[in-house]
Amino acid sequence: MNKINVAIVGATGMVGRTFIQVLEDLEVPIGELTLLASEKSAGKKVVFRGKVLTVETLTEEALDPQRFQYALFSAGAGVSLRFAPVAASRGITVIDNSSAFRMDPQIPLVVPEVNFSAVGPQDHLIANPNCSTIQCMLALKVTQELFGLSRVLYTTYQAVSGSGYRGVEDLERTLKGEAPQFYPQPIADNCLPHIDVFLDSGCTKEEQKMMDETRKILDLPGLPVSATCVRVPVKNGHSVAMNVTTEKPLDLPLLAKALASTEGLRFYSEGYPTARDASGQDLVLLGRMRRDDSFPNTFHLWTVADNIRKGAATNAVQILMKLMEERA
Ligand SMILES: NC(=O)c1ccc[n+]([C@@H]2O[C@H](COP(=O)([O-])OP(=O)(O)OC[C@H]3O[C@@H](n4cnc5c(N)ncnc54)[C@H](OP(=O)(O)O)[C@@H]3O)[C@@H](O)[C@H]2O)c1
Numbered sequence: 001m002n003k004i005n006v007a008i009v010g011a012t013g014m015v016g017r018t019f020i021q022v023l024e025d026l027e028v029p030i031g032e033l034t035l036l037a038s039e040k041s042a043g044k045k046v047v048f049r050g051k052v053l054t055v056e057t058l059t060e061e062a063l064d065p066q067r068f069q070y071a072l073f074s075a076g077a078g079v080s081l082r083f084a085p086v087a088a089s090r091g092i093t094v095i096d097n098s099s100a101f102r103m104d105p106q107i108p109l110v111v112p113e114v115n116f117s118a119v120g121p122q123d124h125l126i127a128n129p130n131c132s133t134i135q136c137m138l139a140l141k142v143t144q145e146l147f148g149l150s151r152v153l154y155t156t157y158q159a160v161s162g163s164g165y166r167g168v169e170d171l172e173r174t175l176k177g178e179a180p181q182f183y184p185q186p187i188a189d190n191c192l193p194h195i196d197v198f199l200d201s202g203c204t205k206e207e208q209k210m211m212d213e214t215r216k217i218l219d220l221p222g223l224p225v226s227a228t229c230v231r232v233p234v235k236n237g238h239s240v241a242m243n244v245t246t247e248k249p250l251d252l253p254l255l256a257k258a259l260a261s262t263e264g265l266r267f268y269s270e271g272y273p274t275a276r277d278a279s280g281q282d283l284v285l286l287g288r289m290r291r292d293d294s295f296p297n298t299f300h301l302w303t304v305a306d307n308i309r310k311g312a313a314t315n316a317v318q319i320l321m322k323l324m325e326e327r328a
Helices: 014-025 077-087 112-118 130-146 166-176 205-218 252-260 311-327
Strands: 004-009 030-037 045-048 051-054 070-073 093-096 126-127 148-156 225-231 240-248 266-268 285-292 298-305
Touching: 004 014, 014 030, 014 045, 014 311, 030 051, 070 077, 070 240, 070 311, 077 126, 077 240, 093 311, 112 130, 112 205, 112 311, 130 148, 130 205, 130 240, 130 252, 130 285, 130 298, 148 205, 205 225, 252 266, 252 285, 298 311
Parallel strands: 004 030, 004 070, 070 093, 093 126, 148 225, 266 285
Antiparallel strands: 045 051, 148 240, 240 298, 285 298
16 A cells, blocks of 8 residues: 555544554554644654654644645544635545534545445545444444344443543542532542533433434434433443344344454453453444343344544544545
C-alpha cells in the first residue's frame, strides 16, 4: 500500500492520542503525521513510531492539502462544524468522530464491517458513529441478514472515558470524596441515567443518537429502536445489554454459530465478557445470548467494547484503511 499523509485534529485528547496508538498498532503506512489541537497545546511533543512530533494550532491555513490527504477529526462537534467542511472543500478526506454530521443525509455514517458501501468515490466527509452504537452494529447486521429485525432495545453501561479526560478526572475526584466538577452528580459509587442533555421527549441526546444512528447504519429507517443510556463508574469500556426481536422465526444456535465466525467479534458461548476484558483491544465481545421468552422471536445479548478504540479511534482508522485500499 502506498504511504499517505494524515492529520489528527484533537491530537492531545483521549481519542486523539488513541488515534496515534492505533495508527501504530495497525501499521498504517503513513508518510507524514500532522498533529493539530487548540492553541494551548501548540508546541507539545508527542512520539510517533520513535519520532518526536510537535503539536500545532488548528487554523484554516493549517488544513493544507499539500501536507496531508486525510484528516481524523476528534475535537468536538463545534470544531468539526467549523473546520471539517473547509478541509473537505480543499480535497482532504475527513473522518469525523464528533456528532456534527452523523445524521446529515448527504454524509455516510460508517461501521466499516457493516456498511462501507455507503461511502461514494467522491465523498470527502465521513462520519464515525457514537461509541455505544458502533459496538452493537455488527451483531445486529448478522442478525438482520439471517432473520430480519423488527425491534431493538438498548440499555447501556458507559465508562467515564467516553466523556474524555474530564470524565476520568471526575471519577478520580469523586472517588476521593470531593465534589463533582463535570458530571451533575458524583459518579463514584453511582450510576447516572443521564448522558448528554435531556430532550423535550424525555430521552437524552445520547439515547436519541443511538436510536437514529442504528436506523441509518442498518438502512432501516422505520426500525423501532429504544435506548436507556447510563454512565457508570468504570474507567474504560462500554457495556450494552441488547434485547432484539427478529422478523422471521429465531434459530438461536444458528445465530450463535454465525456470530462466532464473524471477523471483528468474539462470541462467548460460556462465561461472559466484561469491560475489563474489552479495554485495550479492538474486538467487540459478545456473551450471555439467550432467548427472551416474554416476547416471540426475541433474545438478549450482552456486548462490551473499548469505547476509545473500536468505539472511536479504531473504527475511524479502519475506515481510513479501507479508503486507502479503494482510492489507491
Ligand atoms: N471518548 C470517547 O469515548 C469518544 C467516543 C466517540 C467519539 N468521541 C468524540 O470525540 C471527540 C473528542 O473526544 P475526547 O474524548 O477525545 O475529548 P477530550 O479528551 O476532551 O479531547 C478534546 C480534543 O479536542 C481538542 N480541542 C478542543 N477545542 C479545540 C479547538 N478549538 N481547536 C482545536 N482543538 C481543540 C483538544 O485540544 P487541547 O488539548 O489543546 O484542548 C483535545 O485534543 C468528541 O466529539 C467526542 O464526542 C469520544
